[in-house]
Amino acid sequence: MKIVVLGAGVIGVTSAYYLAKAGHEVTVLDRQTGPALETSFANAGEVSPGYASPWAAPGIPVKAVKWLFMKHAPLVIRPMADLATWRWMLAMLGNCTAARYALNKGRMVRIAEYSRDCLMALRAETGIAYDERMQGTLQVFRTQKQLDGIGKDIEVLKADGVPFEVLDRAGCVAAEPGLAPAASKIVGGLRLPDDETGDCFKFTNALAKLCEGLGVTFRYGVDIRRLKVADGRLTGVETATGEVGADLYVLALGSYAPALVRPLGLDLPVYPVKGYSLTVPIVDAARAPVSTVMDETYKVAITRLGDRIRIGGMAEIAGFNLDLPPARRATLEHSAEDLFGGAGDQSRATFWCGLRPMTPDGTPVIGPTRYPNLFLNAGHGTLGWTMSCGSGRVLADLVSGRKPDIEATDLSLARYA
The missing domain is CATH 3.30.9.10 (D-Amino Acid Oxidase, subunit A, domain 2)
Structure with missing residues (x-):
């Protein structure tokens, strides 16, 4: 399947990696000149599932x-x-209640622990250094x-x-x-x-190189303007330099994701x-x-x-x-x-x-939307680096029709319905 990933931060690049590993043809679009030049650039450096x-x-x-x-x-x-x-x-x-805190923390630890395991496996398989x-x-x-x-x-x-x-x-x-x-x-x-611990910027750039080895195409300096829809499906991404089409689209634009999906009637609370x-x-x-x-x-x-x-x-x-x-x-x-x-x-x-x-509950939004060919991977807050590999793997499994290794139904946008 031909997939466009919007965003080349650590979430977008890990999504691209696991999608490519699953056999998809992946293109990544980003307005910056390279990977991880915004929120992923100089974060605290923690991979801390327990916190x-x-x-x-x-x-x-x-x-x-x-x-x-x-x-x-x-x-x-x-x-x-x-x-x-x-x-x-x-x-x-x-x-801010005891019951909501316990529920939200449990979900966050679940994806964070899984992500740390995915990072360990990735490091063992590729020898990536950061x-x-x-x-x-x-x-x-x-x-x-x-x-x-x-x-x-x-x-x-x-x-x-x-x-x-x-x-x-x-x-x-x-x-x-x-x-x-x-x-x-x-x-x-x-x-x-x-x-x-580790340098998220170094990791994301090294992983982008591995992605290229898997056939992923990165297009930088692309100003993403809007998502185009017809008959209940996305038909393309309008950019300053033309339209980009695909079979499926993954939105990994962090804080800028809500503005892009709002015209589609999706309320993403990020x-x-x-x-x-x-x-x-x-x-x-x-x-x-x-x-x-x-x-x-x-x-x-x-x-x-x-x-x-x-x-x-x-x-x-x-x-x-x-x-x-x-x-x-x-x-x-x-x-x-x-x-x-x-x-x-x-x-x-x-x-x-x-x-x-x-997000207001701290948990990222990972999974499908009411548009069958639009998936989200956003809203990781301070834990994008901690949750990146697990989020990318869960996203790739959902897109590919596989059941993720962890419970993921409560990670989607539907929990805010």
Whole structure:
């Protein structure tokens, strides 16, 4: 079958790879000049299935109010008058119950764990390299209240059979020796030994090369304008340089997907939640993290990527704004220097932002639509890198008429009906 994939981020490229492996003729369209040049470019670097959690959780509304008054706030809400922002925020608040949190987290862990297994198999089969490390992740808590509040997460980890360790201060330092100078600032941590790290940009570019070896065609610099429909089916993709046709279409455009399907009468509840990162060259390896350390207080992840440290996090409700305020950089610097002071040269850091495509329940939208030849693979939020291989494999199985290895019916757009 001839398939067009819209989007060359990590989700689009993994979709293309597994579709090509399934025997389809695949073309990928993207407006950028190469793969992974938007949200996949400089994310936090975590492949962390165990930390796959919805942002909509019990207590979040109260925390959000407190965060608004913090100097280094993990959440920033810019005044917005548009209806889409308020609809999405209200839908997210509706998921901030214990029952919805457990349901949503269970779905997210399911796809994330499967994705990690798919990544391992892909790595074993192809030898793909991307500054990968398989040394777990550690969430550190600065207050006893934070540590005492992990019960609901542990219940889900136990239910899904995810290995974990609850560590005291000394255990955190044993896992991440670079924390030793800052040990007095933390009370304990939650470590997931099976989690991984790696450079999403390097991975996506390397996988695109493998895709080309499988016959996938990449067309860059293509401005996608609209989807054309006739008799209840897609008939083509209108671009600035002409129409592109196929038997089937896969939409993997992240935050930009809703605008493309809205004229078709499809309401895809994906919103661009802005995140930031710093990439810092390491100057003292002994002080640097071994893998990923997640600073719970500031919601910042500090990850070792080869000879660099990637510091990523925060959530900003600001629509499609892509500016780089110094205050956001200051928060990332503060978290990293407070825990791993002197490990990297902040004067040579690269500051970046991206738009995470968030659903109100945290779970991505993977699967068919009411148009029989249009499939979606979008809405992965902060976990696109974590969920990419599994999402691509599930999508390829559904397109090919095969039953996926995991339950996938509750991942489709139909759950919002």
